[in-house]
Amino acid sequence: MWTRTAPPAVPGEGRVVALHPADRAEATAFLEAHSPRTHGQPFARSGQLWLGVRDDDGSLLACGGSEPSEAGTPTLAGIAVATDRRRSGLGAAVTAALTRRGVEEAGACALGMFADNDSARRVYERLGFTTGMRWRSRWVDTQALRPGERA
Template identity: 40%
Template structure:
């Protein structure tokens, strides 16, 4: 699998789970790469038509090692988005008095990149989970998300995406959907990225999200060695749900725009 278009990475980093998944998910086009045994730093061309031309930075591995690569790389401008291991800015402040832009400003957000690589144990409520397919199923998913997670980042109808819902009535009944999970699978055989995971606020804390996510994880593991997702670091309720299904934090990140 090509890890990033534009550069040739050593096997240590070309096979790293985060690199394999994120490069396929975001179609990375790299202009430069720096690495050692402990870290990888990529300068990525921004390709989104909605954004001005420029570059983003993505760091993988140990935070202090990524900080050393940033200093070794020299001038980085122009840089827009950055995603680096949490603690990279603190490490830069320890290593130099002249922290390069844009790392001389606080991060805009902190989030965790999580992965699950084993089949979850059966959870209560899985008998209420079904895959949502066809125009009718996707319309139901969209309507449920409008209540459960209106700001979900994965859009219903995204090419190659799959969707599951948790129904009020078990056993094939047509009760209302109270929970939804989507899976983004833009590149065949690449690890799935789960997104737009939401539960109707009136039905939370009943295991709805855990049951629905567990079903999606099993489906994803049938196509790739692991399944991933990203979550804001301060979302303790979501963390408990994902850990229950078997997700672990593979890299804690800090990002800026």
């Protein structure tokens, strides 16, 4: 999905804060607990921006990241909300903040998503993203293949 338009203001966006490389282990553990299928890798490469929303006790409630693609377009990944806080607007707030910054800096913003995540798709469409292409892939357990069998 992609957009060239900054999203409208989203409730809760004022709670979004920058995460720092020192938060890498915390953000990685958060994603493992609340979005184990994600391809997001906090602070794994230079040029990444990670944002989050913290609870009053300082713990992460939501996070998401952006990094430039080979063409320079910011690509979002790892957008996740704590399972007990979903449907509260935190994912939209993080996504809107990342998208707005990407559009302002590069003129466009993109993201990939799992086809079965209809909740995320509704959020992204509400924020102005459009589907550029659809495709499917699957993980193959190569250890389970018989000799000579191809994936």
